[in-house]
Amino acid sequence: MSPETVPKLARGMKLREDKARAQWVVLGPERMFVPDEIALEIIRLLDGSRSLAAIADELASRYAAPREEILADITSLLDDLAAKGVVTA
Amino acid sequence: MTAPPLALLAELTHRCPLRCPYCSNPTALTRPGEELDTATWSRLFVEAAELGCLQIHLSGGEPTARRDILDLVRAASEAGLYTNLITSGVLLNGTRLDALAAAGLDHVQLSVQDAEPASADRIGGYRGGHAKKLDFARLVTAAGLPLTLNAVVHRQNLDRLPAMIDLALALGAGRLEVAHVQYYGWALANRDALMPTRTQLDAATAAVEAARIAHRGRLVIDYVVPDYYATRPKSCMGGWGQRFLAVSPAGRILPCHAAESLPGFDFPDARTTTLRAAWEASEAFNRFRGTGWMPAPCQGCARAEQDWGGCRCQAFALTGDAAATDPACALSPHHALLAEALDASDRAGEGFTYREPARLPPALPVPPLG
Numbered sequence: 001m002s003p004e005t006v007p008k009l010a011r012g013m014k015l016r017e018d019k020a021r022a023q024w025v026v027l028g029p030e031r032m033f034v035p036d037e038i039a040l041e042i043i044r045l046l047d048g049s050r051s052l053a054a055i056a057d058e059l060a061s062r063y064a065a066p067r068e069e070i071l072a073d074i075t076s077l078l079d080d081l082a083a084k085g086v087v088t089a
Numbered sequence: 090m091t092a093p094p095l096a097l098l099a100e101l102t103h104r105c106p107l108r109c110p111y112c113s114n115p116t117a118l119t120r121p122g123e124e125l126d127t128a129t130w131s132r133l134f135v136e137a138a139e140l141g142c143l144q145i146h147l148s149g150g151e152p153t154a155r156r157d158i159l160d161l162v163r164a165a166s167e168a169g170l171y172t173n174l175i176t177s178g179v180l181l182n183g184t185r186l187d188a189l190a191a192a193g194l195d196h197v198q199l200s201v202q203d204a205e206p207a208s209a210d211r212i213g214g215y216r217g218g219h220a221k222k223l224d225f226a227r228l229v230t231a232a233g234l235p236l237t238l239n240a241v242v243h244r245q246n247l248d249r250l251p252a253m254i255d256l257a258l259a260l261g262a263g264r265l266e267v268a269h270v271q272y273y274g275w276a277l278a279n280r281d282a283l284m285p286t287r288t289q290l291d292a293a294t295a296a297v298e299a300a301r302i303a304h305r306g307r308l309v310i311d312y313v314v315p316d317y318y319a320t321r322p323k324s325c326m327g328g329w330g331q332r333f334l335a336v337s338p339a340g341r342i343l344p345c346h347a348a349e350s351l352p353g354f355d356f357p358d359a360r361t362t363t364l365r366a367a368w369e370a371s372e373a374f375n376r377f378r379g380t381g382w383m384p385a386p387c388q389g390c391a392r393a394e395q396d397w398g399g400c401r402c403q404a405f406a407l408t409g410d411a412a413a414t415d416p417a418c419a420l421s422p423h424h425a426l427l428a429e430a431l432d433a434s435d436r437a438g439e440g441f442t443y444r445e446p447a448r449l450p451p452a453l454p455v456p457p458l459g
Contacts, residue, residue, distance in 0.1 A: 011263065012196050012235030014171060020093045020141030027143055027171040029196045029237050029264055030311075032095065085263060085309050 001089060003053035003071060007078050008046050010088045015043055026086055033086055042074055046087065052078065091330075091369050091378075093141025097170070098148055098335040098346055099130065101161065103446070105151040107177050108214030109202065110441035111241055111276035111283060114150065115349050118446045119338040127157040129360060131164035133336060136364040138168040142334075146198075148175040148346075150338065153185075159192055166193025173198060175239075178225030179218050183232075186225075190232045197229045198237040198266070203245075204252035212245065214443045226260040237264040242293065243283035245439060250293045254300045258308055265308060267297060269315035272430075273347050273402045275444045280430060281437030290318055317427045321392065322399025322415035329377035329401060334368060342367040344374055347402040351411045377401055382412060386420040 001007060009015065013028045024040050026033040035043055045055045056071040063070075081087040103118040125133075134145060145165045152158060153176055165172040173196045174189065181189075201222055203209035209219035229236045238257040242250060250267065257265040270276050270283050285293070297312045304310075313323060326333050326345045335346040340359040343349060349356065354376075357367035368374055376382065380393045387398045398404075399415020407416045408423050416423040 010235075011233070014195065016143065016169070016171070018141075018143060025143060027195075029173060029198070029235055030144075030266075032143060083306055085306070 001052055001075055001078050001082065003056070003075075004051055005078075005089045006049065006051050007082070007087050007089055008048045009043070010085055013086055028086065033081075033084070038073075039077060039081075042077060043087075094137075094334050094368060095142060095332045096144040096146065097133075097137040097142045097364075098146045098333060099133070099152075099161075099165075100148050100150065100335060100337050100346060101125075101130065101152045101155050101158075102150040102338050104154040105149055105177065105444075106154075106179055106215055107151070107202075107218060108443035108445055109212065109241070109275075110214075110279040110443055111243065111270040112444040113271070113274065113276075113346060114444065115347070116274050116278070117349075120446075123339045124155075125336075125338065125340045125359065127160050127164075129340065130161055131168075133359055133364060134161075134165045134168040134170060137334075138170050140365050140368060143171060144173060145170040146173045146175055151177050151180060153180045159185075159188055162189050162194050163192040166195070171195050176200070176225075177213075177218070177222070178229075179215065179221045181225060181228075183228045186228050186232050186234075190234055194234060196235050196237065198239050199226055199229065199262075200239045200241065201253065201256065202241070204249045204256050205246075208246060208249075212441075214441075223260070226262070230261040235264075236260065236262045237266060238262040239266045239268060241268050241270055242285070243270045244285045244289065244434070245283065247285045247289045247293050251296050251300075254296065254304075254308075254310070258304065263307075263309065265310045267293070267310060267312040269313065271316070271400075271403075273350060273406050275442070277406055278442050281434045282439050282441055284317065284431060284434035284437075285315070286435070287318065287431075290315070316400075316403065316415075316417040317431055319417050320419040322396045322403075322417040324396045325400035325403075325415070328379075328397035330368070330374040331378065331397070334364065334374075342371075344377070345402070348373075350402050351405050353411075377412070384412060384414060386418075387414050390420070 013026055015026055018025045056067050059070050060067040103114050172194050175198045178199045202212040206219040210216050240253045272280050301310050330344045335343040336359050342357040342359050354373050356373050357371045383398050387393050399417055401411050404413040404415050405411040407426050414421040416426050
């Protein structure tokens with residue numbers, strides 16, 4: 001994925017609150033992913049219009065962390081989720 | 090405190106237009122008049138979500154044989170469950186499918202019996218079924234629903250696994266389940282006609298590994314080596330009473346859909362027992378939960394909490410003792426039974442005993458459809 005890519009949850013993937021286990025999960029066909037805190041924050045920003053660059057801008061404004069570092073981290077995380085079929089470009 | 094289940098398998102009916110000889114339904118099929126009604130199923134869906142289930146699999150039989158399938162999908166979705174329809178696809182048209190999507194259906198799993206139409210129709214015991222399934226798959230993707238293709242494989246179709254992978258890609262499936270037949274119930278009665286050869290199995294495993302790399306990011310392939318060629322058992326259901334529960338058409342609450350094949354159980358009745366009471370407090374769910382019940386060689390085994398002793402139904406079907414180590418394990422004193430079954434199937438023919446309500450107990454094999 002590049003900074004211009006606009007990622008979104010893949011078809012059939014849904015972010016849901018799992019109250020019984022006090023966590024959030026991404027549900028898919030016979031599958032389930034439990035995102036960690038950072039992944040959850042990124043997945044919540046996948047609205048089908050934000051690019052990777054825009055997500056990095058948003059997170060850089062929320063946290064006092066270098067934007068380029070954030071961009072590299074979210075690119076690697078989203079590439080991983082794409083390979084698992086959770087996210088598509 | 091018992092950890093809550095992740096998913097409910099709702100077997101809505103045993104009615105089905107297909108007659109697959111490896112059907113996972115019990116050999117004693119439930120009559121339509123004994124099925125739970127809409128209100129009871131809807132209550133169970135809410136109970137499942139409150140108990141901690143995240144997903145529901147609406148299955149059967151053929152779940153769309155229920156006239157209230159639209160109401161049931163809506164009830165499952167409104168309960169907050171990720172709603173998966175496991176179907177043969179031969180009873181639904183586009184209008185009805187669109188209505189299911191609008192009612193909140195999240196995903197469709199469609200079975201195919203082969204990639205070659207005549208063979209697929211013969212295996213399913215339903216002429217013209219394969220063509221209907223292909224039409225249905227196109228309707229699913231046109232409705233914007235994610236599609237999984239489920240291919241049950243065995244000696245009589247395994248050579249065409251590469252063609253089944255191509256079919257999944259051509260139909261726009263995001264996921265392919267390559268499911269080796271599990272030999273209980275109907276499938277056990279047809280074991281000699283279905284058991285793959287070692288050569289077939291090795292070719293299939295290689296085909297899956299190559300396809301996973303070639304179609305990475307486009308098609309997810311689920312595949313498990315079948316028990317009869319394994320040296321360690323599968324972690325059946327992720328452990329008895331640990332992750333899943335099933336409800337039969339007549340309302341029995343079960344740790345797995347095949348559990349009614351086990352003798353000496355009083356499975357809770359969903360008409361009079363809540364899912365929570367069944368899950369947390371029933372003797373049936375607690376009997377094989379955890380590791381305390383395990384005999385040697387499971388007891389103390391380093392893998393005891395990985396495979397949970399394997400499959401109780403297989404242990405019973407092959408040894409007569411539901412509490413025995415699954416014979417799929419090389420450490421089981423009964424492991425040689427599997428090699429003997431492979432040997433017997435080498436010399437067997439291809440005729441099936443089809444799954445039919447009137448055919449109980451399994452009768453003699455019938456010749457292939459003309």
